Amino acid sequence: MKTGYGLDIFISGIGGLGLLGLTRKTAILLSSRYKKVVTGESRGIAQRRGSVSGVIRAGDDVRTAKLLTDKANIIAALESFEIIRKPKLIKPGTICIISDLAIQNFGGSQHKIKYPSMNELVTLVESMGGKPVVIPFKDYAKRHELRNVHISSVMYGVMASLLGFSQESMLDERITGKPDAKNLSAMKYGYDLSLTVESTLNELPSPQGDVALSGQTAA
Amino acid sequence: MSININAVEQSFISGCDAIARGAWEAGIDVVASYPGSPVTGVVDAVTQYEEVTYKWSANEKVAMEKAAGVSYAGSRVLVVMKHVGLNVAADPFYNLAYTGIKGGMVVIVGDDPGAKNSQNEQDTRLVAKAANVPVLEPSNLQDVYSFTKIAFDLSEFTGLPVVVRVTSEHCYGSGYVTTASRNDHSIEKDFARPIQKYLLLPDFVPDRHQALINSLESLQGSHWSSWFYQATYPQKGASKYPYGVICSGGAYELFEEVSDGSVPVLKVGMPFPLDRKAVIAFSEKCDSIIVLEDSSRFLEDEVKKLGLQPVKRIHYSGVGELTIKDLLVDGIPAWNQIVNSKLEDRHVFFDNVIPIKDLSDENVIEIVNPESLEIPKRPAGFCAGCSHAAIFHQLGERGIYVVGDIGCYTLGATQPFSALDANLCMGASISVLDGYLSVMEEGAHKQAVAVIGDSTFFHSGIPPLLSAISSGNKGTVIILDNSGSAMTGFQETYPPFSMDEWNQFLQSVRVPKFDVLPALDTKIIDQALDQHLNADTFSVIVLKGDCVQSLPKKGPTNFRYVINEDSCTSCGKCLTTDCPSIVAEIKGEKAFYEITNECIGCGFCSQVCPENAIMPMIASKAPKLIRDMYKGTHWYRTIKKIRSIKVLSYLFDLIEREKY
Numbered sequence: 001m002k003t004g005y006g007l008d009i010f011i012s013g014i015g016g017l018g019l020l021g022l023t024r025k026t027a028i029l030l031s032s033r034y035k036k037v038v039t040g041e042s043r044g045i046a047q048r049r050g051s052v053s054g055v056i057r058a059g060d061d062v063r064t065a066k067l068l069t070d071k072a073n074i075i076a077a078l079e080s081f082e083i084i085r086k087p088k089l090i091k092p093g094t095i096c097i098i099s100d101l102a103i104q105n106f107g108g109s110q111h112k113i114k115y116p117s118m119n120e121l122v123t124l125v126e127s128m129g130g131k132p133v134v135i136p137f138k139d140y141a142k143r144h145e146l147r148n149v150h151i152s153s154v155m156y157g158v159m160a161s162l163l164g165f166s167q168e169s170m171l172d173e174r175i176t177g178k179p180d181a182k183n184l185s186a187m188k189y190g191y192d193l194s195l196t197v198e199s200t201l202n203e204l205p206s207p208q209g210d211v212a213l214s215g216q217t218a219a
Numbered sequence: 220m221s222i223n224i225n226a227v228e229q230s231f232i233s234g235c236d237a238i239a240r241g242a243w244e245a246g247i248d249v250v251a252s253y254p255g256s257p258v259t260g261v262v263d264a265v266t267q268y269e270e271v272t273y274k275w276s277a278n279e280k281v282a283m284e285k286a287a288g289v290s291y292a293g294s295r296v297l298v299v300m301k302h303v304g305l306n307v308a309a310d311p312f313y314n315l316a317y318t319g320i321k322g323g324m325v326v327i328v329g330d331d332p333g334a335k336n337s338q339n340e341q342d343t344r345l346v347a348k349a350a351n352v353p354v355l356e357p358s359n360l361q362d363v364y365s366f367t368k369i370a371f372d373l374s375e376f377t378g379l380p381v382v383v384r385v386t387s388e389h390c391y392g393s394g395y396v397t398t399a400s401r402n403d404h405s406i407e408k409d410f411a412r413p414i415q416k417y418l419l420l421p422d423f424v425p426d427r428h429q430a431l432i433n434s435l436e437s438l439q440g441s442h443w444s445s446w447f448y449q450a451t452y453p454q455k456g457a458s459k460y461p462y463g464v465i466c467s468g469g470a471y472e473l474f475e476e477v478s479d480g481s482v483p484v485l486k487v488g489m490p491f492p493l494d495r496k497a498v499i500a501f502s503e504k505c506d507s508i509i510v511l512e513d514s515s516r517f518l519e520d521e522v523k524k525l526g527l528q529p530v531k532r533i534h535y536s537g538v539g540e541l542t543i544k545d546l547l548v549d550g551i552p553a554w555n556q557i558v559n560s561k562l563e564d565r566h567v568f569f570d571n572v573i574p575i576k577d578l579s580d581e582n583v584i585e586i587v588n589p590e591s592l593e594i595p596k597r598p599a600g601f602c603a604g605c606s607h608a609a610i611f612h613q614l615g616e617r618g619i620y621v622v623g624d625i626g627c628y629t630l631g632a633t634q635p636f637s638a639l640d641a642n643l644c645m646g647a648s649i650s651v652l653d654g655y656l657s658v659m660e661e662g663a664h665k666q667a668v669a670v671i672g673d674s675t676f677f678h679s680g681i682p683p684l685l686s687a688i689s690s691g692n693k694g695t696v697i698i699l700d701n702s703g704s705a706m707t708g709f710q711e712t713y714p715p716f717s718m719d720e721w722n723q724f725l726q727s728v729r730v731p732k733f734d735v736l737p738a739l740d741t742k743i744i745d746q747a748l749d750q751h752l753n754a755d756t757f758s759v760i761v762l763k764g765d766c767v768q769s770l771p772k773k774g775p776t777n778f779r780y781v782i783n784e785d786s787c788t789s790c791g792k793c794l795t796t797d798c799p800s801i802v803a804e805i806k807g808e809k810a811f812y813e814i815t816n817e818c819i820g821c822g823f824c825s826q827v828c829p830e831n832a833i834m835p836m837i838a839s840k841a842p843k844l845i846r847d848m849y850k851g852t853h854w855y856r857t858i859k860k861i862r863s864i865k866v867l868s869y870l871f872d873l874i875e876r877e878k879y
Contacts, residue, residue: 015599024233024393027231027393027394031231031395036395037395038360038393039392040388040392041392042335042391043391048600048602048627048630049597049599050597050598050599050600063472063473064469064473064476065388066540066541066542068476068543069561084594085594088589105803128589147816
């Protein structure tokens, strides 16, 4: 009998923010812990600022990259607004990592859309039971002359830390290759940020079920 | 993650990587392709294998024909295209089934259920069957790799090309794949003979058709066929089950994850030609049959032809991507219970994560129903500095009917341009316009144009151009030249033309009136549109610009523009350029605009600003007194003038250079 427990991560963003690389890197990192890890991406016309998303599924009996249920354990948004791109996935307990990078341009209809404040987004996420975690990227990017695409490196660091991996594992060259100085420091910045999270997700069930669950099952 | 090319190992790779790896291991010498999502990445992945020659073809038909030559000579060859590309290559594809092949020939076709990157949801299995070409359908990434590799042996066994049908889910997915090393497939190359096989004269055709039928029949029920039909039964020795599932493609993975192991399953890896014996043997053990597949009902229809009656799937329409709800069926509650149990919440959630920075109010929060949220779409749009933007801006302002084509410029249909009214398929714009003008009233040519990109023009736009010239109709064709296939990531599928070469080409094919112009100068574009739309003849405008995808993104940017707040009246006209680098922020009653560092300095926005408030960054840094002096300067034209003087251009490059 299969356990059915697994880790479902949904990453949302906009073309050009490095979502593809983040999805792959996080998946490879997770593959050291889970028997099966698969990813899927929805690109559209990716490099032209449309919405893009990636799914990472990890577990002992994961086969398809389709999210089977309308929920995710973790949702990571490389751009603030994109945290609610798939609001159905936010359920009580879903960790919602929100970058404070706000790209207010919605294409030709931009002047008709009121872009929500971070406060509004956080409130919305909480109202659906999600646990918002805001990543302060904008100031860091300004101080270090980073481009928007570096948010993906910061987010990789956040994910690695949140998922309970060591910094050494995160920076394994088989995963990251040889990152340039800006990407490397962005990863470390992200990693150090989420170390401030008191309890991390490293207690998620392993494929063998040999790690005690610290959370609650919703069913 | 890079792959060790010598060892047997597991690598975390994408579906496109898996295809390239499988083909390389099978010993291919050549890859022929025209780019198209979702399979463009296959050729990118092949570039790491030095034994393989690759070069983009001008279109899929050319790629298929080149592959035919390679195969006839005795080499193994991979042909790669998206599903609609196979329509373009249909002529050689159908005939290759008649001539047969020598070196193994595998055709990778990328289907797009859900049409996220395509103009339709066509199912390649139907096309392969119509051409009498065997088609393999991998379920997961390991299959994608191994089916591609084995398909070459299968191709040589049958003497036919073999299609491997992959989907966006495969190509854009990634996971661990166990790979091996390259097989040596070096054989002596020769010209193919006899003519009775390779020359499709009407006298020879019936024999070739018979040989094709014989090949397919010998494949059905062969050891090859049984390799692609794997039946799994939950209990040893049981003679009968209440129901069983026949699956192909990605549906098999979905079944495997949903199933609790109590359901017999027949995995079909080769839906055409169907192994009738395998399907009947499986169905005889089951009282009812469920068929699970994505896209069309191809497999279900093949099963029905055997006299079997699969149960109805309640939600399945064949439209869009397959979801878990599509697995629910009529009349088998036990199966529906298994599916529904997976639809329930079985995740683990945690209470103990403390937000890094919680900005929320401490007030009690009203619960929001996600169903009621209206999330604005974030549609794709032109890149900052796109050389296509200006023409659609001008066409939109004129409100004329625009027949478009396939490429980035379909984004001209989006707001605020709304300047594209129809498209059909690659290369169709010119012929569709010509058709309109053949029957519309006199003067219609002043109200409509055809727009086609350079890569699409060289793909399949030249014959329509020649026909349009011959037809004698008036009409204006606008060719948007950015020197490559930008939509798919900027591949060079033909040698780019300079302005002079365009002039020579258009002259040599006898276009009565033509102009080759810079792409982003709105004044020049407007003048040209006036002249061409009012011309008493067929005409062509070529707008030549750079694709920003081909420019060094991380390099220094010259002449970046900023908005001079002293002059800006917040009229919002700059937003009509839809440039992603212009950001609006509304504070109270007033909108504030800013140009971010995405700007590449194309100057399009500067031209549309009625106040000339958009100026180069360097000019904005001058003291206010000086800024007031050059208020009203038309900066785009000024910079263009400076750029035309070498010394000044060099000097400005030095002082305007940004740090990143």
